[in-house]
Amino acid sequence: MITAIRETRRDRIFLAFNYLFLALALLIVAYPVIYMISASVSSPKFVASGEMWLWPKGITLEGYERVFRDPRIWSGYGNTILYTVVGTMVNLAVTLPAAYALSRRDLSGRNLFMAFFMVTMFFSGGLVPTYLLVKGLGLVNSMWALILPGATSIWNLIVCRTYFQTAIPKELQEAAEMDGCSDFRLFFYIILPLSTSIIAVMALFYGVGHWNNYFSAMIYLSNDAKYPLQLILRQILVLQEMSSQTGAFDSSTASALNSRAEVAALVKYAVIIVSTLPVIAVYPFLQRYFVQGVMIGSVKG
């Protein structure tokens, strides 16, 4: 809008460099991703030698076949979906009502409650006392160990409270009170239906957190059958363990694939794509909400 005036020569040169810089940023971020997608369907021979550098070469679906034949991937996927859905629902059930209560100016002791919550952003008991507590409550090796300790994220609570304060007109509450509407009814029947965008933001923030979480699963779960996808990925990608299914050679593929290491590499690329795809695939459609969430947070933060 302000560029209606013709750019000077100096500014045109600057803009050219600016576009070049952004194009470079695009290339640096996009290239590894494209490379992985191509590598996951290319013959590992070409990948290892560096002959495959952008587009797939010697196309094979062997990597994906092995990944889908591995029962650990399936159980990991199932567990992750369960933990993500239940965990996010608990998060929402705890965060939304509290954020609304804290957004009400007529709540006595509001600043005390805020202080109570904010303190935990700067001080915490630390890893070991938290672990001992979870253990003492008998939650070890149950999915609740992954869900309950992080039920309320203070950051999300503040983002949500800021939204209620700025986006919901105060007159609404006053009118509802005048009509004798209780706070419960007001929250569940009037406020919540008006807040779908913040509910989406919260569900996304919490949901991605559960989907990507590996650390609490690693310290609290001891039973393989309960492992979420990220822990299975850790076994395959970081500890480089192959199960009999993914690592096995049957005579037909043994000739096509040269070595165990090559198979391992192929499986790795395939497993990265399979595990990250759901998040990356829905992300462009939901980007608006994520950005909105960060922006609401920055108003107050």
Next chain:
Amino acid sequence: MQKSTLTYDQSHLVLKPAARRRTGKKILRNWQLYILLAPAFLSIFIFSYIPMYGVQIAFKNFIPVDGISGSAWVGFAHFERFFNSYYFWDLLWNTLSISLYGLAIGFPLPIILALAFNEVKDGMFKRTVQTVTYAPHFISMVVMAGMIITFLSPSSGMIVHLIEALGFHAPDFLTDPRWFKTVYVLSDVWQGTGWGTIIYLAALTGVDPGLHEAAILDGASRLQRIRYINIPAILPTITILLILNMGSLLGVGFEKILLLQNPLNMESSDVISTFVYRSGLLDAQYSFSTAVGLFNSVVNALLLVMVNQIVRRTSENSLW
């Protein structure tokens, strides 16, 4: 706004009987709000405040069967053991140097990228670059570590091929301790720079277009307008984020380090938090590792207060 609620709260302290009765009535009238607040209150109380009480085992010899209160006090013995251990300075140095290295490279880049985005008209190109650069934020730590390990694999890694194609000899990124910090910091930059721009872009939308129009009429170049309009506009955001970052200098994200650690790079990859994890949860030295963790959080809090004080002296943009 902050001020008005504060004076309102202080009225409680005066405690005139009538005022007290009014507050009591208000609590009664709004009892449903307290019910709405209760689950979050309880979850924070149980999972954040009870562990704070448990921190006292740093000064005790915690024995699980005796419980927290039944274990014997030992004063600062665990702290002394930590400060006198041969690995203390290594841990402190690794933690600080990884943080400062990450701050030096990872902090300015989102600012520069956000300023660059801001100069481009809205359209396909801008949207594409934004969508693509934000995306790595959603890649999980485990997958990120997997990518690093695969790309840097000495025999077949993509980055190793790239370096060799340019005619250089690629070092052993994953096993050479000298390369660990660079690998850690640069992969963070790759993953976080795009997402980091959002907060600055939000601040940049608040710039009054009139300022730019006036500057253009006065013949200011784009570079000058960035220097004298845009950067001052985002300076408060930059300051606040810098303070928060300084406050977590000893709080290096250990989830990624833990995944990239191996016996060969240990001398430069072991930080305080990974040490706490190892000695506390793997070796079950509960009291000792709690003491180490407590030392870590106390230093963090001190740093935060100190930096905030310095900033408050020199500008008006401080946390409190």
